[in-house]
Amino acid sequence: MSELFDFTLGLGDDALIAAQRLGEWTSRAPEMEEDIALANIALDQLGAARLLLTYAGELEGAGRDEDALAYLRGDREFRNCLLVELPNGDFGVTMAKLFLLAGYQLPLYTALSGCADERLAAIGAKARKESAYHLDHASLWVKRLGDGTEESHRRMQDAVDQVWPYTHELFTADPAAPVDPATLRADFDAVVSAVLDEATLTRPADGWAPGGGRDGVHTEHLSYLLAEMQVLHRAHPGARW
């Protein structure tokens, strides 16, 4: 039970924190169409987060619902990967983060859709369709910026270099999980290499590999994010629309 709870909570937290970060772009994106796109992708992530956290709460059996898990945990209790909590940076960094996250979530949700756990299989089958759109959207931007002007190329390469170390944590082996993340690496590598090649970008060398998110050890950025996300709920416990 506990193994399945940890796994489900980790994926739910990935989606929740990604949604919160993407939501920060609302009204600030470089053009109106992109503003709408980022808000839509954030909404998809939030939808997946709600399903995963609701299920995690049921697995735990301690009476915590999606709201209790989202709003009433401190940073050390979150199990999201570090990649999603990193600041948005410039638009290139945001696209690099989204591209790498979707490159992981698409094969993950696809594998989940065929796993033995019925609830996770249903969530995977639903979320993978949305992930395919996220990956496609981010890939278009990575190519456009990478194979664009000298300045856009430089900044897109900087962005990929900056967030690349945080991808290794995503594929830490966990043979007991419904889907072992280590088995997703080949799909991720194939997609990432193809897009980076077309974008005339260089795949960064593997080296430093920060981790700890799945154990609740986060960067300093997460608690600031949580403060903003949780303040209303904590100030007015039980408030409803």
Place this chain on the structure above:
Amino acid sequence: MTDPRAAVAAVVDPEIRVVTIDELGILRSVDEDPGTGRVVVTITPTYTGCPAMDVIRADIRRALTAAGHPDAEVRTVYAPAWSTDWISEGGRAKLSAAGIAPPAPAARDGGVVALTLSVRCPRCGSPETEQVSRFGSTACKALWRCRSCSEPFDHLKAL
């Protein structure tokens, strides 16, 4: 007291008000317990984060109460995942008449959805159209523009 199935099937989608939840394919089943009269409605969301679900649930309860079935439960299921292929022929015609280009058949393998090369303009019928934004006014739509009549229009994305 009217047929609960007919009452629920007539509920309109709160974001695309020209079609019913039945025509959109998000209404999966309506079952009435012959003994207790309790009605169980099963629906499925178009997108996981669809913000209209709460309103749809409330509208279903309201419709059932008005039809003489106050004892109702609305269940939400996620499998099988909704597909735009579930939109009825009648629903597609209504979308088109309302200026929303209906979706092409969805990709089979759940992979990247292929872009349709010619989405016809729902205003003038021209195939000379272009995508402005992959994401539109709601989660299920993309924004397109017609190069013949210059009108922008919504296109329900194949999923």
